[in-house]
Amino acid sequence: MLKLIGVARSRNFRCLWAAEEAGIAYEHVPVPFTEIKAAPFLALNPNGKLPAMQDGDLVLFESLAINLHIAGKVGAPFNPTGDDHARVLQWTLWAATEAEPNIMQWAQHSFMKPPAERDAALAAAGKVASDARLKVLESHLASRPYLLGETFTIADLNLAGIYYGSWLNGFDFAACPKVLAWLERCLTRPAALHARKLREDWTVDAAGFREALAAEGYTEVVERSQPAGMKLSEHTHGWDARGLVLAGEFRVISATAGDQGGAAGAGFALPANTPHYETTGAAGARVLIGRRTT
Numbered sequence: 001m002l003k004l005i006g007v008a009r010s011r012n013f014r015c016l017w018a019a020e021e022a023g024i025a026y027e028h029v030p031v032p033f034t035e036i037k038a039a040p041f042l043a044l045n046p047n048g049k050l051p052a053m054q055d056g057d058l059v060l061f062e063s064l065a066i067n068l069h070i071a072g073k074v075g076a077p078f079n080p081t082g083d084d085h086a087r088v089l090q091w092t093l094w095a096a097t098e099a100e101p102n103i104m105q106w107a108q109h110s111f112m113k114p115p116a117e118r119d120a121a122l123a124a125a126g127k128v129a130s131d132a133r134l135k136v137l138e139s140h141l142a143s144r145p146y147l148l149g150e151t152f153t154i155a156d157l158n159l160a161g162i163y164y165g166s167w168l169n170g171f172d173f174a175a176c177p178k179v180l181a182w183l184e185r186c187l188t189r190p191a192a193l194h195a196r197k198l199r200e201d202w203t204v205d206a207a208g209f210r211e212a213l214a215a216e217g218y219t220e221v222v223e224r225s226q227p228a229g230m231k232l233s234e235h236t237h238g239w240d241a242r243g244l245v246l247a248g249e250f251r252v253i254s255a256t257a258g259d260q261g262g263a264a265g266a267g268f269a270l271p272a273n274t275p276h277y278e279t280t281g282a283a284g285a286r287v288l289i290g291r292r293t294t
């Protein structure tokens, strides 16, 4: 059976997500970072980095190559053929060479390195370089919901997998709303949620909350990563919405209705057509918002 080797809190996350999307049988072998410079793991990946993959006699490193191999086991629409396959390769290479180095520079110096080792100038440069790539993506997604058109493919997974960590940790996507909406579509797919649950600290019953919302007619559910100080009203003006705090702290301030919100696990309501709500909170938050059109 195909083995995906490495803890989920590594780039193996994207491979676990791909295997779930493809619906193939696989085994997750959660080798930790403490073992990746030792002989047994180096025999699988001589770079000493996660992840690695073993599928019969085939041993691979490079997460996106692993994903192309996984997608190769199934057909369209996840793994399209012909010209669309060339487009998959284009976006996958773009993800590895244009998107990842720049967003990782921002990520390293914003939340990954210990605070004392972060360099604000490098973080800012990573943001500027990322924004230039995101502008290209924003214009591509202006006329289609997914990279190749109407359907989610391995190209979307490979690129969204790269932006995932920064999306989760407060990168400001405000200048590219189409990209943000696309990321939310990709990263809240059932297979993505399954893989995310392996590595995120899910302290609240998000699935149960989704079901309860759907039963009450709040059928459109979006997940948002809210940097500190981001205004929720920018997204929700005119909505009748109910939300749940998945992580961090979140506050809803209304000129008319007082304060609501709280830390992870707390629910909140946004009455219809109320423009006065906004979020605050020192650390930012991740929230799930269900919308009922009024």
Ligand SMILES: N[C@@H](CCC(=O)N[C@@H](CS)C(=O)NCC(=O)O)C(=O)O
Residues within 6 Å of the ligand: 009, 010, 011, 012, 036, 048, 049, 050, 051, 061, 062, 063, 064
């Ligand atoms: N291009 C490689 C990058 C692999 C990589 O950098 N993995 C990280 C974890 S996400 C790692 O193992 N870092 C440990 C190290 O560099 O020592 C891939 O996509 O697989």
